[in-house]
Amino acid sequence: MSVETLERILSEHPFLKDLKEEYLDLIVGCARNVFYKPGEFIFREGEEAHEFYIIRDGRVSLEISVPGKNPVVIQTLEDGEVLGWSWIVPPYYWHFDARVVEPTRVIALDGRCLRNKCEEDHNLGYELLKRFLTIVEQRLQATRIQLLDLYGAS
């Protein structure tokens, strides 16, 4: 797939909407297309986090492995969603396993390369942090609602 197509996909993605063109170019320079088969792990808990992913289609589950038991799925992510924010928060390790449930196409973005660029240009860093904070807030909110045992009692 050509760089132009990647650029179009990324520029139209809600996560990167209205990002300055020069920043978008930078991000496209750190991006690659990847395909995963069901059962594959995109990353595993404890590994170094140096990428994040924009899911183009498919489904990925975030899991915690529990010794002697089946893994606990805490959330699934799919088309259009962003997977992974640990690359931007020190010490940059994954907190969960990301396992592919259905054939999944993602755009993987090189977090190490972006981290360096953010250090060099704090405006870019601030832009990305704001966007990732929104995702972190959504995930936190969803997790809190999950704790309420929403459908159990009225």
Add this chain to the structure above:
Amino acid sequence: MLPHLFVIRSRKLETSDTFTLELEPIESGLEFSFLPGQYNMIYVFGVGEVPISISSDPRRKNRISHTTRMVGTVTKAMGMLKKGDVLGIRGPFGTSWPVDRCENCDIVIVAGGIGLAPLRPAIYYILANRERYNRVILLYGARTPEDILYKQEIEKWKSRFDFEVYVTVDRGTSGWKGNVGVVTTLIPRAPFESRNSVAFVCGPEVMMRFTAIELVKRGVKEDNIFISMERNMKCGIGLCGHCQFGPVFVCKDGPVFSYNQVKDLLFKREI
């Protein structure tokens, strides 16, 4: 209002604590008309009476069904009944989902847990008159895969090209290949045209609160969000005051309200 006698024609266990009874009037020729979203007061003889929504197709007048979760005295006794046993029914009562007022709109149905039961008649109605609506979407959240109601029927709905069905569970078990996450997480992803959408929401009150917030965030107008409230009931006809919710009575002014009507009360404690 005296109860009519209905005989149980079938009983189906939906999940470990939820069952559906199919009922037929004993009086020959008695037709039972209701609107989607309305409920009956069901009398279990010698035990007591509870409000339960009607969960069957409103076009069917000779048989109705009720899907009930066993939580306490009456619903547990009701769960012990068998085919051929008789129940008393007063109804139908209450307001309904405004299925006729939202033609040419996208319909977003959001159900949590047993909240799918009171919405099922609306789904039947909408699918039977499918050409009157734009997109029709069901977002359904259950606690675990085992708690999903109407499993076979949901599979049938999923196979239709004119009905988009998304199911999510709070806790996935091994073998579950679907979505995990609360039902509110489906709202930002769901493919509907916000400005022209009408939403029907039913589930426990917290679920409806968070769902309404997400729908409003997505741009659905508050006037176009409808929710179905639950309160303890006794008379069902606005006389006893048991179901009072601020200035309204859930039994006759509801159970279906527009979000705008009850929003302020929904966020007040101890009402």
